[in-house]
Amino acid sequence: DSGVTQTPKHLITATGQRVTLRCSPRSGDLSVYWYQQSLDQGLQFLIQYYNGEERAKGNILERFSAQQFPDLHSELNLSSLELGDSALYFCASSRASNTGELFFGEGSRLTVL
Amino acid sequence: AQSVTQLGSHVSVSEGALVLLRCNYSSSVPPYLFWYVQYPNQGLQLLLKYTSAATLVKGINGFEAEFKKSETSFHLTKPSAHMSDAAEYFCAVTLNFGNEKLTFGTGTRLTIIP
Numbered sequence: 724d725s726g727v728t729q730t731p732k733h734l735i736t737a738t739g740q741r742v743t744l745r746c747s748p749r750s751g752d753l754s755v756y757w758y759q760q761s762l763d764q765g766l767q768f769l770i771q772y773y774n775g776e777e778r779a780k781g782n783i784l785e786r787f788s789a790q791q792f793p794d795l796h797s798e799l800n801l802s803s804l805e806l807g808d809s810a811l812y813f814c815a816s817s818r819a820s821n822t823g824e825l826f827f828g829e830g831s832r833l834t835v836l
Numbered sequence: 837a838q839s840v841t842q843l844g845s846h847v848s849v850s851e852g853a854l855v856l857l858r859c860n861y862s863s864s865v866p867p868y869l870f871w872y873v874q875y876p877n878q879g880l881q882l883l884l885k886y887t888s889a890a891t892l893v894k895g896i897n898g899f900e901a902e903f904k905k906s907e908t909s910f911h912l913t914k915p916s917a918h919m920s921d922a923a924e925y926f927c928a929v930t931l932n933f934g935n936e937k938l939t940f941g942t943g944t945r946l947t948i949i950p
Contacts, residue, residue, distance in 0.1 A: 725879060756937070766880075766926060766940040779937045813879055825872075825938065827879030 726750065729814050729828035737836055741802040744831045748795055748816030754778070755797040756817070756825060757789055761810040772797055804835045838863040840910075840927045842941035850949045855899075855914040857944045859927030862908065869910040870928040870938065871901055880926060886910060897921070922948045 726749035736742055748755050757769040759782075768781035772791035783789075786804075791797040801808060811832050815825040843858040861867055868887050872880040884895025891903045897920075901912045912925060924945045928938040 725881070727879070758940075765942045768937055768939065771937055781937070815879075824882045824885070825880070827881070829877070829879050 725826040725828065727814060727816050727826050727828035729812075729831050731831055732829065733832050733834075735834045735836065736804060738804055738806060740804050740835075741800065742804065742833065744799040744801070744812050744814075744833075746797045746799070746814030746816075746828060748797070748814070749818075749826050752816035752818050752826070753795065754817045755791055755795070756815040757783075757797070757799050758813040758815065759810045760813060760830070764810075766813075769799070801833070804833075806835050809833055809835045838867055838929045838931050838939055840869075840929045840939065840941040842925075842927050842944050844944055845942065846945045846947065848947040848949055849917045851919055852916050855912070855917045855921065855946065857912040857925050857927075857946065859901075859910045859912065859941060860908050861910060861927075861929050863929065863931060865931055866905075867929045867931055869901075869903065870930075871895065871899070871910075871912050872926045872928060872940075874924045874926065874943075876923070883912070883925070917946075917948050919948050919950065922946055 728747040730745045753774045756771045759767045769783040771779040789799045811830045813830045815827045839862045841860045870885045871883040874880045884893045886903045894900045899914045927941040
């Protein structure tokens with residue numbers, strides 16, 4: 724158990740819809756990262772938040788957005804969903820204490836039909 | 837920009853045999869390198885990391901990796917494979933230690949043959 728909690732574990736929805744994925748980081752971790760894992764793209768970095776502020780942005784589509792709340796949990800919002808958005812979305816957290824280690828949740832598997 | 841290339845998307849070894857998973861990096865400056873493992877239906881877990889302190893790095897579960905600058909490689913090895921090693925392994929790189937925005941390789945699925 725990494726200590727990172729993601730909900731929901733599985734989500735099935737239709738094209739055009741909007742979903743929200745939630746992540747609770749490990750206790751004390753200030754950084755939250757979102758990654759997308761798909762068969763064709765592999766593991767792609769989406770976005771990073773540190774203590775409520777956006778720190779780094781990767782290959783995140785404009786239809787996607789994220790935020791980190793004062794209690795440090797984070798949400799990833801995916802809108803106008805397309806078939807190609809079907810993937811496993813991972814949240815990871817770190818203490819930002821120069822350990823270089825990310826702690827990953829078990830992921831949210833999104834299926835867009 | 838930094839990147840890592842994992843040679844071989846699938847590797848099969850017999851139980852008790854040597855495990856060798858290959859990773860080559862591309863970076864204009866000294867990188868920080870990592871190996872993560874993903875067991876079925878789980879998130880990624882750190883196996884080991886290279887942070888320039890020592891070129892031979894030992895990790896969990898008997899794995900180790902050697903940083904070779906001349907070969908731009910960071911291959912993962914284990915002397916004797918165990919059935920429980922069956923998983924997907926990812927090499928990752930960052931240039932800024934403390935900024936864990938890692939760039940991952942495409943992964944290598946390791947199968948252990950009984």
